[in-house]
Amino acid sequence: PHQDKVAAISKMKGAGSIAALTCYDYPMARMLDEAGTDFLLVGDSLGMVVLGFPDTTSVKLSHILHHLEAVVRAKPKALVVADLPIHTYDTPEQALDTAKQLFAAGADAVKLEGGIRQAEKVRAITDAGIPVCGHLGMLPQRVIEEGGYQKKGKTPEQTQAILDGAMALVDAGVFAIVLESVTPAASRIITENIPVPTIGIGCGNGTCDGEIAVITDLLGSFPWFVPPFATPEADLSHSTTEAAKKYISRVREQKSLIP
Numbered sequence: 001p002h003q004d005k006v007a008a009i010s011k012m013k014g015a016g017s018i019a020a021l022t023c024y025d026y027p028m029a030r031m032l033d034e035a036g037t038d039f040l041l042v043g044d045s046l047g048m049v050v051l052g053f054p055d056t057t058s059v060k061l062s063h064i065l066h067h068l069e070a071v072v073r074a075k076p077k078a079l080v081v082a083d084l085p086i087h088t089y090d091t092p093e094q095a096l097d098t099a100k101q102l103f104a105a106g107a108d109a110v111k112l113e114g115g116i117r118q119a120e121k122v123r124a125i126t127d128a129g130i131p132v133c134g135h136l137g138m139l140p141q142r143v144i145e146e147g148g149y150q151k152k153g154k155t156p157e158q159t160q161a162i163l164d165g166a167m168a169l170v171d172a173g174v175f176a177i178v179l180e181s182v183t184p185a186a187s188r189i190i191t192e193n194i195p196v197p198t199i200g201i202g203c204g205n206g207t208c209d210g211e212i213a214v215i216t217d218l219l220g221s222f223p224w225f226v227p228p229f230a231t232p233e234a235d236l237s238h239s240t241t242e243a244a245k246k247y248i249s250r251v252r253e254q255k256s257l258i259p
Ligand code: KIV
Pocket: 022, 041, 042, 043, 044, 045, 046, 083, 135, 178, 180, 201, 212, 214
């Protein structure tokens, strides 16, 4: 059950070994789970890397539910976490209603972006028994207001602000916090000063309790936007184009055989 999966993640605090990936469909969930991934995020990044939107601000709850249901059909051993899309948690009541829908669809936990201003919403969800993962640092749902993807935690004041947000989330009951694009020094300070695991992306190596990557960055399957910190382990966009070319030649050659 979901409580055991969450407890397994909590136990990894301090070990630096939580391996998390985003995941958006059934075959990928089976493969990533078989590989031993600890944490599968049905992230709103799917808006960009699966649905072709320019950023995550066009993602609707229906999109997340559609992909979450596919991931859940794989019955992963990994913890399945689903993102609350933008404007599905504008109030504590709406946050709880959205989290309940994701939980009913099979998510083990939900994730939302932001610190102090979200604490009351996090509390509403955790009070209902649904585990919540926080997300601090660069918040992609605010990319338009911020005018791009900026590094966070560059000054002691910024670092303290992120730490204050993290403490507010911990008080509201989060079991983990994703840190995105936080400087290595700041992410280390935050990791050492909160009791729940931090899961980093774009925060440097070994500064958090674990790491999350967007699956298309790992697989090289979305070549049009690759963040500077991505470490691809495959080149699926190339393999896909090559396979399609071979198929096309095969079809055309056969056609030329018809008298
Ligand atoms: O949606 C997503 O992929 C995320 C990760 C970047 C943590 O929120």
